[in-house]
Amino acid sequence: MLDLKPDFGSFFKDETFTGDFTFANSPQSVRRFPFPFDRDDYMYSVNIEPHVSTRPGSVFEHAFDIDEHYVSEMRDRARVLARDPLRCQSLPHMELAGWDLLELLMESLARDYPQWFTLTRSGNDWHWVNKPLGIDQRFTFLDASSLPYGPMEYITRQVQGDFTLQDERDQNLWVDAGMVTTQADWSLDFDIGMNFFEWHAPVPLAHEKGIFERALKFLLRLQHGAPVRRFNWTMTVNPLLDTAPETYPEWGAMRTTVTPQNVGEKLHLRVELQSLFRLPRSNAIAFSIRAYLGRFDDLVTVPKWGRRLHRVVRDVHPDLAAYKGFLRNRDAMTDWLSHHDDGAPTSPGIWPD
Amino acid sequence: MNAKLQVRVTEVEALNPLIKRFRFVPRDGGLLPAFSGGAHVVVEMEDHGTRRMNPYSLSSDPEDRTGYEVTVRRDDAGRGGSLYMHNHVAVGTEMVISHPVNLFPLDGRAKKHLFLAGGIGITPFKAMIHQLGHIGAKWELHYASRNPGLCAYGDLLRGPVQFYYDDDKSFIPLKDLLARQPLGTHVYCCGPKGMLAWVRATAAELGLAEHAVHFEEFTAPQPGAPFDVDLVRSGRRIHVPAHQSLLEAMEAAGVDAPYLCRGGACGQCECDVVTLDGQIDHRDHWLAPTDHKTKIMPCVSRFAGRALAIDR
Structure with missing residues (x-):
């Protein structure tokens, strides 16, 4: 077992994503929120760009963003896994890709956050220290018996965001492993072993636009050392990280609790910063799906975001609103947001003015 | 890039x-x-x-x-x-x-990896054998070369390896070999064109699943007669000399052209043909015959005729 001895220090917040929902973004965290809309309307596109370090302090500064919610998110992941171990699965041929992912994550975190993580290596003898979670582990790289879990599960219990590992064969990608506990209503247990077209089958409108053929073609050419990223988004009532089909009975009904009075407090824009990395040894592709929750009350403190969010929610195609789970609350959301839109033009790009 | x-x-x-x-x-x-x-x-x-x-x-x-x-x-x-x-x-x-x-990866699901190398085609298998050694997977190598003097790494390869030498008239017993492989075997072939075709035909004849037979297809671009090409988007005409590929000529002219394999296998450098008055010499493994009038792979393919214009 991975025995967490969390140290929140002065930076990490002690908060919950279920029950009493004490999750909240600090003012600094609101300012760095990855607002996903670069214009006043939204439709699918293959919005992929190189995943390079930009804007110090932003979520784009490091390959994997560690923020004030880190320790509490890892505690929430452990809670979800204890109830449902099938949220983490790896088919037998994916262990090497798991080691690739472990190496990528440990190297990145130790390089980008030396105050919290250290990695010391002598050949295949590795020593990993994770101070915020109180972990000090010596192990043998490529020897799964030297870790308390398989390599993918071991490291993804220590990194924010969901991860899937795609095997490449027959000119397609196959989702053959993953750690999925902070998902927007999709199930790893259902999708595991599917290919790129199969697991994207439920997405409306995009198939007709040929988006998945183009995206797959692009991803099959993804090169090591040149990761890419894109945004996805949806809406979540209450700050729930775990909105899985498996727990739908627990959270689905929360969508009916929205009233004109509590929209600002209950509604959260859920943004996924998705990044894709070609892995070196396995030739697999790692997909990182990092979810950020932004309370409407907080988002409208940035005037540009308030105006734009209103226009996007008001005008988005109803099929997309239904797929993203907010069709039933769209009118209440639009009405509430309209009070934060004075009709002024907005500047291009996603950043606050 | x-x-x-x-x-x-x-x-x-x-x-x-x-x-x-x-x-x-x-x-x-x-x-x-x-x-x-x-x-x-x-x-x-x-x-x-x-x-x-x-x-x-x-x-x-x-x-x-x-x-x-x-x-x-x-x-x-x-x-x-x-x-x-x-x-x-x-x-x-x-x-x-x-x-x-x-572009020639191992299939991790294989119960056994069967390698067929011809000459310099040994190179990817040498790395694969190292890798499989680290994870303890099962493999077998059949390595054909002209004679022991040209059998690179022959002295370093240890384990289940069989050597065959053209000069001794010893050849891979392909049909028997493929026929007796256990279920779950994946076959990989890297070697000269004739060998690839032989393995492809034999595997098909024996009914091996296509997804379980892998080929290292990309080949070095070969020289040919010089030709000229109009690059429509860049608004210029370039000359492709005998010993340069169209892709290299574009790069030399400062035209941005994506690539990965530079050997006609990956599809990355595919260009749309805008006008064609002549014959494209398609030398790639990527384009379907139905695309032969409308697309060209500049990394390996060449042209003879009056005019070729591409969307680049």
């Missing part, structure tokens, strides 16, 4: 009269990325005014991050890349290579 690796040559070894092994280490003294067996790197060469970018399979241990090795067979009739490597690259030469790219 993507980040490149800055390396220095630290070893050059003549394995036999035709084949040399080169070792690259990072100039900054750090570690190179690990790679997967079957991967290649694109090696950039400044050959007396001509820029060459040749893909070579990595033949070293994928877990050895201190350096990469490629194994190059001299092709006296080729366009000059291998001659440049053989005649001008020495210990101390500083070079630029791409990150590894794998």
